[in-house]
Amino acid sequence: MLDTSFLKQGDxxxxxxxxxEKLKEVAGFPEDCADxxxxxxxxxxxxxxxxxxxxxxxxxxxxxxxxxxxxxxxLGSSAAYSVCLAAAxxxxxxxxxxxxxxxxxASRWTEESLELINKWAFQGERVIHGNPSGVDNAVSTWxxxxxxxxxxxxxxxxxxxxxxxxxxxxxxxxxPALKILLINTKVPRSTKALVAGVRSRLxxxxxxxxxxxxxxxxxxxxxxxxxxxxxxxxAPEHYLVLEELIDMNQHHLNALGVGHASLDRLCQVTMxxxxxxxxxxxxxxxxxxxxxxxxLEQPEVEAMKQALTSCGFDCWETSIGAPxxxxxxxxxxxxxxxxxxxxx
Numbered sequence: 001m002l003d004t005s006f007l008k009q010g011d012x013x014x015x016x017x018x019x020x021e022k023l024k025e026v027a028g029f030p031e032d033c034a035d036x037x038x039x040x041x042x043x044x045x046x047x048x049x050x051x052x053x054x055x056x057x058x059x060x061x062x063x064x065x066x067x068x069x070x071x072x073x074x075l076g077s078s079a080a081y082s083v084c085l086a087a088a089x090x091x092x093x094x095x096x097x098x099x100x101x102x103x104x105x106a107s108r109w110t111e112e113s114l115e116l117i118n119k120w121a122f123q124g125e126r127v128i129h130g131n132p133s134g135v136d137n138a139v140s141t142w143x144x145x146x147x148x149x150x151x152x153x154x155x156x157x158x159x160x161x162x163x164x165x166x167x168x169x170x171x172x173x174x175x176p177a178l179k180i181l182l183i184n185t186k187v188p189r190s191t192k193a194l195v196a197g198v199r200s201r202l203x204x205x206x207x208x209x210x211x212x213x214x215x216x217x218x219x220x221x222x223x224x225x226x227x228x229x230x231x232x233x234x235a236p237e238h239y240l241v242l243e244e245l246i247d248m249n250q251h252h253l254n255a256l257g258v259g260h261a262s263l264d265r266l267c268q269v270t271m272x273x274x275x276x277x278x279x280x281x282x283x284x285x286x287x288x289x290x291x292x293x294x295x296l297e298q299p300e301v302e303a304m305k306q307a308l309t310s311c312g313f314d315c316w317e318t319s320i321g322a323p324x325x326x327x328x329x330x331x332x333x334x335x336x337x338x339x340x341x342x343x344x
Contacts, residue, residue, distance in 0.1 A: 007050050012119045014126055015046065023127075036071045040078070043127040044085055047120060051089040061092065066340050070314070073184050074191070074281025079136030082124030083325050087117045091327070098327065105332035108323065114141050117325065143324030145227065156224060176230055177321040178242075179292040181270075181305070183277070184314040185262035187285025194282045197257050212252050219249050239293045243276040246291060250278035258283030265311055266290075273304045292317070 006022045015023075023042050024031060026049075033039075044063070052058050063085075069077035087109070090096045096113040100106070109117065118141040125132045135148050145156030202209040223245050230238045250267060253259060263279050270277045270290045277290040292301065305315045330338065 007046075007053065012116075012123060014123060020127065036078075039128045040081060043078075043082060043124040046127050047082070047085050047089055047124050050123075051086070051095060051120060052093050054095065055093055059092065063088070064341060066337075068316075070184060072188070073186075074189075074286040075182075076136035076140060078128045079121065079125055079132075080140045082121040082128070083117060083137055083140040086120035086124060087325050087327070090117060090120065100327050100329070104329070106326050106328045108326050114324070117141055139324070141324050144321055147224065156227065176234055177319040179294070179317070179319050181275075181290040181292055181301070181308075182280075182316045182318050183266055183288045183290065183308055185260070185266060185285050185287065186312065186314065187260060187262045189260070189282060189284035189286050191282040194258050194284045201257055209256065212255055216249065216252050219245050219252070236293075236295070239291065242291060246276045246278045253279055253283055260285045262313075263288055266308065266313065269307050269311065270304060272307070273300060275304065289320075 006019055020042070021031065023045055024033065027038075027041060027045055029038050029042070048061075049058070065081065065084075067077060067080065069075050069080060071077050087096075090113075091098050096109060096116060099109050099113070108114075118138060121137040121141060122132070122134050125134075125137050133148065133151075134153060135146065138153050139146055142155060147154050147156050198209075202213075223242065226238050226241050226245075250259075250263075254264075259279065260283065262285055263283070266288045267277045275290050275292070275296075277288050280287050280289050290304075301317065305317075308315050330341075333341070
């Protein structure tokens with residue numbers, strides 16, 4: 001019989017290094033395993049054993065995981081994985097109610113259930129990353145836009161400007177989903193090394209770098225203000241402002257030392273089509289995003305994608321501000337997704 005006594009029952013607490021080593025022992029993994037596949041299995045094992053402890057016996061489950069997100073590209077694939085696992089296991093063990101009603105194709109959990117999903121998902125993320133910020137799993141859980149400031153995460157609601165600055169407006173819709181092109185340069189990078197580089201530059205040139213960070217904060221606040229206006233009445237002028245903010249942000253990030261020749265090339269290619277791009281994630285390679293204005297013709301987008309592909313990059317058309325974790329009936333899934341799942 002599997003001994004799970006080393007995990008505290010019903011307690012959403014961080015794993016200790018000793019518990020992680022015990023998980024590796026249970027899984028039959030070597031102590032020094034640190035690749036994506038091993039860590040993903042350990043995260044599942046932790047969530048399964050912890051969440052399902054409330055059952056009389058650990059349930060037999062078939063779990064199929066399929067994703068279009070590349071791993072290790074700074075796109076939050078591990079957070080999406082952890083959130084989906086937590087939601088599925090909590091629902092299967094009836095720790096939270098299944099929100100899907102008869103006749104519905106898809107549904108979302110209540111705020112209370114989402115809170116619990118997010119707490120467990122964060123612990124799953126800690127198994128994989130050690131000390132994550134919690135932003136990625138929060139976005140995967142709630143969707144939309146989130147504000148991350150000084151370690152605090154809050155939902156990005158519609159905003160208005162007042163004498164006191166920027167404040168949320170109750171009862172208004174969320175900012176609209178912005179269409180983007182997501183581009184993977186496929187250049188590997190180390191988040192840890194990039195963060196250390198910024199810190200080193202700040203210590204070396206405090207009077208230069210500190211104002212850059214302050215300016216980036218101001219760019220974020222201005223972006224938040226514009227998105228708030230767009231929620232009420234989106235206009236072409238809003239996209240022009242967002243494009244300016246994207247350009248300024250990218251230049252600031254280059255000045256901080258987190259740019260890369262591949263990202264410069266990405267920005268040059270998209271600018272040739274009159275579009276504006278910036279890095280996303282840690283920088284130093286990885287991924288970038290290009291804002292797609294609503295007036296853009298599809299042939300232009302396809303031509304740009306072709307140009308980016310010829311540089312060796314991968315591209316996906318997607319949107320920012322989509323809903324968070326949801327439960328779907330199999331019949332409601334897109335045909336390519338169903339085919340992929342059936343083929344596993």
